[in-house]
Amino acid sequence: MAITWLYSGLGTAFALVALYFWVRALRLRRLLQDLPTSKTRGVFIGLVELKGTAEIEAPLTSYLAETVCVQYSWNVSEHWQRIVTYTETDKDGNTTTKTRIESGWISVASGGDASLFYLQDDTGTILIRPNGANIEGASVFSQNVTMLSPLYYGKGPGGSIPDSTGQRMFTETAIPLHAPIFIIGRARQREDIVAPEIAASPDAPLYLISTRTEEQVANGHGWIIWLTGFLILSLPGGGWAIDRNQQGTMLPADYLPAGWFMLGSLDMILLAWLYQVFNSMTELRNRVRQAESLVDIELKRRNDLIPELVRVVEAARAHEADVNLELAHLRAEASAEQLSGITGDVRAIAEAYPNLKANEIFLKLQQELADTEQRIAMARDYRNDTVTYANTRTERFPEGLIAWLAGLKQKSLLVTDGIERAAVKVNLAD
Amino acid sequence: MGGVLIGLLAAAGCFAVIALMAISIYNNLVSRRNEYKNSFAKVDVQLKRRYDLIPNLVESVKGAMAHERQTLDAVIQARNTAFAVSQKAADNPGDPDAMKKVGEAEAVLRGSMGRMFALAEAYPDLKANQNMLQLQGELGETENRIAMARQDFNDKVTLYNTSRETFPAIAFAGMMGFTTASLFEIDNPEERQNVRVKF
Numbered sequence: 168m169a170i171t172w173l174y175s176g177l178g179t180a181f182a183l184v185a186l187y188f189w190v191r192a193l194r195l196r197r198l199l200q201d202l203p204t205s206k207t208r209g210v211f212i213g214l215v216e217l218k219g220t221a222e223i224e225a226p227l228t229s230y231l232a233e234t235v236c237v238q239y240s241w242n243v244s245e246h247w248q249r250i251v252t253y254t255e256t257d258k259d260g261n262t263t264t265k266t267r268i269e270s271g272w273i274s275v276a277s278g279g280d281a282s283l284f285y286l287q288d289d290t291g292t293i294l295i296r297p298n299g300a301n302i303e304g305a306s307v308f309s310q311n312v313t314m315l316s317p318l319y320y321g322k323g324p325g326g327s328i329p330d331s332t333g334q335r336m337f338t339e340t341a342i343p344l345h346a347p348i349f350i351i352g353r354a355r356q357r358e359d360i361v362a363p364e365i366a367a368s369p370d371a372p373l374y375l376i377s378t379r380t381e382e383q384v385a386n387g388h389g390w391i392i393w394l395t396g397f398l399i400l401s402l403p404g405g406g407w408a409i410d411r412n413q414q415g416t417m418l419p420a421d422y423l424p425a426g427w428f429m430l431g432s433l434d435m436i437l438l439a440w441l442y443q444v445f446n447s448m449t450e451l452r453n454r455v456r457q458a459e460s461l462v463d464i465e466l467k468r469r470n471d472l473i474p475e476l477v478r479v480v481e482a483a484r485a486h487e488a489d490v491n492l493e494l495a496h497l498r499a500e501a502s503a504e505q506l507s508g509i510t511g512d513v514r515a516i517a518e519a520y521p522n523l524k525a526n527e528i529f530l531k532l533q534q535e536l537a538d539t540e541q542r543i544a545m546a547r548d549y550r551n552d553t554v555t556y557a558n559t560r561t562e563r564f565p566e567g568l569i570a571w572l573a574g575l576k577q578k579s580l581l582v583t584d585g586i587e588r589a590a591v592k593v594n595l596a597d
Numbered sequence: 598m599g600g601v602l603i604g605l606l607a608a609a610g611c612f613a614v615i616a617l618m619a620i621s622i623y624n625n626l627v628s629r630r631n632e633y634k635n636s637f638a639k640v641d642v643q644l645k646r647r648y649d650l651i652p653n654l655v656e657s658v659k660g661a662m663a664h665e666r667q668t669l670d671a672v673i674q675a676r677n678t679a680f681a682v683s684q685k686a687a688d689n690p691g692d693p694d695a696m697k698k699v700g701e702a703e704a705v706l707r708g709s710m711g712r713m714f715a716l717a718e719a720y721p722d723l724k725a726n727q728n729m730l731q732l733q734g735e736l737g738e739t740e741n742r743i744a745m746a747r748q749d750f751n752d753k754v755t756l757y758n759t760s761r762e763t764f765p766a767i768a769f770a771g772m773m774g775f776t777t778a779s780l781f782e783i784d785n786p787e788e789r790q791n792v793r794v795k796f
Binding site for chain 1: 657665732735738741742743744745746747748755758763782783789790791794
C-alpha cells in the first residue's frame with residue numbers, strides 16, 4: 168500500500184489555521200495588558216481602554232427578559248430530530264439497511280437593538296457608538312420550553328420547521344442599564360460638540376464592549392493561546408501517525424518520527440512568537456512616545472490658554488471698577504441735588520443697574536485652571552502607566568531580549584521635585 | 598529538464614507573492630502618510646480659526662465695555678448740564694431763555710437715561726460681563742479644539758510609524774523611502790513651565 172500523506176497534510180493545514188488564531192490571541196492579550204485604563208475626562212484621540220457603567224437617558228427594554236438596558240440581542244432556536252435510513256455494503260457484498268438518529272437546533276428567529284449610550288466613571292461620561300462593536304452582553308434570559316408554554320408562540324414565530332420536536336430555546340444577552348462595562352476602542356472627535364466619542368474604526372485592532380472584566384477578557388485570550396498551541400503541536404504529528412497507522416499495525420517505536428513533526432510545530436510557534444512580540448513591542452514603544460507627546464499637548468494648551476484668561480479677568484476687573492465709580496458719582500449727586508422729577512429717575516438708574524459680576528469671570532478662570540491641571544495630571548498618569556508597562560516588558564525574560572531589537576527602552580517615571588511634594592500653604596494675605 | 602522548469606515556476610511564484618505583498622505594504626503606507634499629513638493640516642485649520650476668531654471677539658468685548666461706559670458717561674454729563682442750567686434758572690427766575698435751556702437739558706438727560714435703561718434691559722444680567730464670559734468660554738473651547746486636533750495628528754503619526762516599523766512592512770519601508778514621522782513636541786521648553794497667575 169502506498170504511503171499516503173492525506174492526514175499529515177490536513178493536520179498541517181489545520182495547525183496553520185490554529186497558528187493564525189494563536190498569533191491573534193497573543194496580540195490581543197498583550198494589547199489588553201499594555202493599554203492603561205483612561206478616565207473619561209482624560210480620553211484622547213486614539214486607542215483607549217475605559218471602565219465604567221452603561222448609562223442612557225432613554226433606556227431600551229429587551230425583548231425576552233424585558234430588562235432595562237442599552238443594548239440587547241435575542242435568539243430563538245427550534246429543535247429537530249429525524250431517523251435516517253441508509254444501506255451499507257460490507258466487503259463480502261452483503262447489503263444491510265441501518266438507521267441512525269440525527270438531531271440539532273436551528274435558529275428560527277433573532278433580533279436586537281442597540282442605542283447610543285454613555286460610559287460613566289468617577290470623572291464624567293463619554294458617548295459610545297456601539298455600531299460595529301464586538302458586544303459581549305450578559306446573559307439575561309435562557310429558557311428551554313415546549314409547545315405548551317405561552318412563550319413558545321407568544322414570542323417565537325408561528326409554524327414549525329420540518330421534523331420539529333416542539334422544543335424551543337429562548338436566549339437573550341444584554342448590557343443592562345448601570346451595568347459595569349469594559350471598552351477598548353478608538354476615540355474620535357464628536358461632530359456636534361468639542362468632545363471625544365468612542366466609535367468603530369477600520370484602524371482599530373478591536374472594538375470591544377464587554378460586560379466581562381478586563382481580567383476575564385484577557386484570560387479568555389489566554390485560554391485560546393493554550394488551546395491553539397496544543398492543536399499546533401499535536402495536529403501535524405497526529406495526522407502523520409494516522410497515515411502510518413492505515414498502512415498496518417506498527418510498533419510503538421515506529422511512531423518516533425512523529426517527534427520531528429512536533430519539533431517543526433514548535434519552530435512555527437517560536438517564529439510566530441518572535442514576530443508578534445517584536446510587533447507588539449514596537450507598537451508599545453510608539454504608544455509611549457504618543458503618551459509623552461500628549462503631556463506636551465496639555466502643557467501647550469495651558470501655556471496658550473491661561474495667560475489669555477487672566478487678561479480677560481484683568482480687563483473685567485478694571486471695567487467693573489470704572490463703572491462702579493461712575494455709578495457711585497451718580498448716586499451721591501442724585502441724593503444731593505433737588506432737580507425736579509428727574510432726580511428720582513437718576514436714582515432709579517443707579518439702583519436698578521444690575522450688579523456687575525466680574526466675580527463670575529473670576530469663577531470661570533478658577534474652573535478652567537482646575538480643569539487644565541486635571542487634564543495635565545491625567546496625561547501624566549497615562550504616560551507613567553504606559554511607561555510602567557513598557558518597563559515591565561523590557562525586564563521580563565525572555566521577551567526583554569526582543570525589547571532591545573524593537574528599540575523599547577527603560578524610561579523613568581515623571582515624579583515631582585521634593586518641594587512640590589509638600590502640602591501647599593494657602594496664603595491670601597498679600 | 599522538468600525539474601528546472603518546476604524550480605523556475607516556484608521561484609516566479611515566490612517572486613510574485615513577495616511583489617504583491619510589497620505593493621500592498623506600499624499602498625498602505627502611502628495612505629497612512631497622507632492621513633497624518635491631513636491631520637497636520639487640521640491642526641493648522643484650528644490654529645487659523647483661533648487667529649481669526651479671538652481678535653474679533655476681543656474687539657467686540659472692548660466695544661461692549663466702551664459702549665457701557667459711554668452710555669453711563671452720557672448720563673452723568675447730561676445730568677451735570679441739567680443741574681448747572683437749573684441752578685442758573687433758579688438764580689434768575691422769570692428769564693424765559695434760562696427756562697428754555699432747562700427744558701432742553703432735561704430732554705437730553707431723559708434721552709441718555711432711556712439709552713441706559715435700554716442697555717440694562719437688553720442684558721438683564723450684565724452687559725460687558727456677559728461678553729467677557731463668552732470670550733472666556735470661547736478661548737477655552739478653542740484651545741480644546743486645538744488640543745484635540747493635535748491628538749488626532751499624533752494618533753495618525755503613531756499609526757503610520759507603527760505600520761512602517763512592524764513586520765512585514767519593516768522589510769520594505771526603508772527601501773521605499775518611508776521615513777519616521779515626528780509627533781507634536783513643544784519647541785520652547787519654557788512653555789512647559791507652569792503659568793503663574795498674578796494680578
